[in-house]
Structures are given as structure tokens and as C-alpha cells.
Amino acid sequence: xxxxxxxxxxxxxxxxxxxxxxxxxxxxxxxxxxxxxxxxxxxxxxxxxxxxxxxxxxxxxxxxxxxxxxxxxxxxxxxxxxxxxxxxxxxxxxxxxxxxxxxxxxxxxxxxxxxxxxxxxxxxxxxxxxxxxxxxxxxxxxxxxxxxxxxxxxxxxxxxxxxxxxxxxxxxxxxxxxxxxxxxxxxxxxxxxxxxxxxxxxxxxxxxxxxxxxxxxxxxxxxxxxxxxxxxxxxxxxxxxxxxxxxxxxxxxxxxxxxxxxxxxxxxxxxxxxxxxxxxxxxxxxxxxxxx
Numbered sequence: 689x690x691x692x693x694x695x696x697x698x699x700x701x702x703x704x705x706x707x708x709x710x711x712x713x714x715x716x717x718x719x720x721x722x723x724x725x726x727x728x729x730x731x732x733x734x735x736x737x738x739x740x741x742x743x744x745x746x747x748x749x750x751x752x753x754x755x756x757x758x759x760x761x762x763x764x765x766x767x768x769x770x771x772x773x774x775x776x777x778x779x780x781x782x783x784x785x786x787x788x789x790x791x792x793x794x795x796x797x798x799x800x801x802x803x804x805x806x807x808x809x810x811x812x813x814x815x816x817x818x819x820x821x822x823x824x825x826x827x828x829x830x831x832x833x834x835x836x837x838x839x840x841x842x843x844x845x846x847x848x849x850x851x852x853x854x855x856x857x858x859x860x861x862x863x864x865x866x867x868x869x870x871x872x873x874x875x876x877x878x879x880x881x882x883x884x885x886x887x888x889x890x891x892x893x894x895x896x897x898x899x900x901x902x903x904x905x906x907x908x909x910x911x912x913x914x915x916x917x918x919x920x921x922x923x924x925x926x927x928x929x930x931x932x933x934x935x936x937x938x939x940x941x942x943x944x945x946x947x948x949x950x951x952x953x954x955x956x957x958x959x960x961x962x963x964x965x966x967x968x969x970x971x972x973x974x975x976x977x978x979x980x
Contacts (some may be wrong), residue, residue, distance in 0.1 A: 723789035723812070778799065831890055835890070863879040881950065881954045942964070
């Protein structure tokens with residue numbers, strides 16, 4: 689396989705045309721390895737996305753004609769996604785990566801008859817959105833409680849960091865990977881900080897606002913591999929957001945982890961996990977405790 693890749697690259701560099709099969713038109717806009725965008729452009733897009741979700745009108749966004757649409761890591765038709773449903777948004781928070789040209793927006797809905805906590809990735813290139821990837825969690829998903837998620841998100845400090853508080857992007861990726869690797873290898877070097885609070889679906893680990901609280905609350909027993917990791921880094925916010933699957937690359941649990949670094953250590957962690965099983969997962973109470 690590697691020989692084929694090297695040979696293909698050499699032929700392309702030499703200007704040799706590839707077989708028709710290799711040149712087949714992609715059904716969806718491809719994810720670009722070196723996309724172009726600006727931070728201001730990404731901020732405008734996330735603001736527009738929030739208003740589009742509030743109104744249930746995705747056509748407000750500059751969508752590529754062959755954009756790909758995913759919901760819970762499954763490809764869907766543009767007209768079938770939740771972004772076509774008007775939602776009374778209680779809180780929205782966005783992160784922007786102008787190197788990789790990706791955005792992540794966390795939306796919380798607590799009213800209107802159906803609650804949600806939604807995480808949406810947008811992939812941008814040349815002024816257009818080429819991919820939208822939403823994780824939609826609601827009742828029955830892992831530790832879900834939108835009321836608790838809203839309560840503790842609004843209590844947390846999510847202001848941009850001062851320059852001296854920021855962490856090198858490579859170190860942010862290393863630390864986040866160490867955390868996810870810890871599900872399979874309990875000896876990884878994870879950058880725990882204090883205070884640190886983890887908001888998982890609705891479960892909150894620092895309900896007493898303890899100034900010495902840690903997110904180091906132990907990993908579940910056993911070996912579980914976290915795969916298909918896709919990274920977004922917002923240096924100003926000290927955030928790395930990872931889309932991934934728990935277990936299988938094909939049908940493992942879709943998941944989003946947001947890690948907030950301050951001075952090189954974890955200080956806030958937000959997670960959204962979509963339970964693909966028929967049986968409902970444990971839920972959280974409105975005060976952020978475990979309902980079981």
C-alpha cells in the first residue's frame with residue numbers, strides 16, 4: 689500500500705495523468721488538507737449558523753453545492769438534519785480554528801417541548817462550508833441533562849485567555865490524546881489541573897465549586913480504544929475539540945470532547961456522547977448529579 693501511495697505521488701508530481709477510476713468525481717466536497725479561511729470569517733459563520741438553527745433555515749449559510757451533511761456521524765440529506773428545525777436556543781458557544789478552517793458550536797435547548805445539547809462542526813474552504821457534522825444528544829443519551837448542562841456552562845468562565853495563559857497547540861493535542869489514550873492505557877501522562885471541572889452530558893464533577901477540584905476522577909476499567917480522532921484547536925480560547933468514536937471505527941459511539949487548557953493544564957472538559965444502543969444510558973439530575 690505504501691509503495692502505491694509513493695508511486696502515485698511521484699507520477700502526479702511528474703505530471704502523469706492518473707487512470708479514470710482514480711479521477712472519479714467525488715459525490716461530496718472533499719475535506720481539504722490545507723484549507724483557506726480567516727478567524728473573522730469563521731466567527732461570522734458560527735454566528736450565522738446559530739441564527740440559522742434558531743430559525744430552522746440552513747439556507748442562510750454559504751453552503752457548497754456538494755457539501756456533505758452528517759448527523760451523529762451518519763451521512764444524511766440536507767433536508768433531514770435537525771438544523772431545519774427552529775429551536776429556542778438557551779445558550780450557544782463557539783470555537784474557531786483558522787489553521788484547519790473548522791468551527792465547533794455547542795448549542796443548548798431546554799424549552800420548546802424537546803431539549804437538546806448539540807455539537808456542530810463546520811468545515812470551511814474558500815468562503816464556503818464544505819461539511820456540516822452535528823452530534824445531537826437528547827434524553828436517553830449518555831448522562832444527558834440539558835438543564836444541568838445549561839446551568840453549569842453558564843456558571844463557567846469561557847472568556848478568551850490572556851497570552852501568557854495559553855498552551856502550545858502541539859502540547860494541547862498531546863494532552864488531549866493522553867486523556868483519550870487513558871481509556872486503553874492507564875499509565876499515560878495526562879495534564880490534570882486544579883481547579884478542573886468536567887461536564888459530561890449533564891453530570892458535573894464540581895457542583896460545590898471547590899477551588900481545589902480535579903478532573904482526575906479515574907478511568908473506567910478495561911481497555912477501550914478511542915478512534916477516528918478529528919482535531920480543532922482554538923488558541924485564543926485554550927481549547928482543543930476532538931470528534932471521535934468509542935470503540936469501532938464503523939459504529940462506535942459518536943463523541944465530542946472539548947478540553948480547555950490554562951497554563952498547560954486541563955481546567956474545563958465538556959463531553960457529548962450519542963448512545964447508539966436501544967437501551968437508554970444513565971441520566972443526570974438537574975443539579976448535575978448522577979440519577980442512578
